[in-house]
Amino acid sequence: MKNGFKKAIAVFGLVAATGMVLSPALAEEFEVKMLNKGEKGTMVFEPDFIAAQPGDTIKFVPTDKGHNVESIKGMLPAGVEEFKSKFNAEYVLTVDEEGVYGVKCTPHYAMGMVALITVGELGNLDEAKEAKHKGKAKKVFAELFEQVQ
Numbered sequence: 229m230k231n232g233f234k235k236a237i238a239v240f241g242l243v244a245a246t247g248m249v250l251s252p253a254l255a256e257e258f259e260v261k262m263l264n265k266g267e268k269g270t271m272v273f274e275p276d277f278i279a280a281q282p283g284d285t286i287k288f289v290p291t292d293k294g295h296n297v298e299s300i301k302g303m304l305p306a307g308v309e310e311f312k313s314k315f316n317a318e319y320v321l322t323v324d325e326e327g328v329y330g331v332k333c334t335p336h337y338a339m340g341m342v343a344l345i346t347v348g349e350l351g352n353l354d355e356a357k358e359a360k361h362k363g364k365a366k367k368v369f370a371e372l373f374e375q376v377q
């Protein structure tokens with residue numbers, strides 16, 4: 229009984245160690261809900277701040293209807309093409325390039341429905357901070373940039 233327990237601990241340890249070695253290679257998937265009402269108020273991405281690594285995916289889920297996700301001019305790493313998703317549809321963004329990604333919901337941008345994604349080295353951070361925003365998006369982005377490490 230005692231030996232069996234020790235053996236179980238050893239196996240568990242081995243599995244845990246193997247998992248730790250392998251995990252950096254596995255891309256992570258983040259899920260962002262598009263909501264009419266969330267913890268931060270109405271018309272929000274939840275979460276609205278994501279710290280990702282190159283190769284990770286951000287899945288935008290149309291939990292509530294009437295939303296989409298669109299890149300914001302001046303808030304994409306160099307070489308990343310602008311994008312705009314369809315309404316009421318899931319959209320998966322793969323973040324291969326390092327830097328800051330700023331996104332908005334097209335109709336609710338001025339209501340502050342925006343999100344910030346950081347990936348690895350943030351070479352375009354200063355440029356992204358200088359982007360001009362409409363309405364409440366200005367305040368939300370100021371708060372989001374405070375969360376950047």
Ligand SMILES: [Cu+2]
Binds near residue numbers: 296333335
């Ligand atoms: Cu929206």
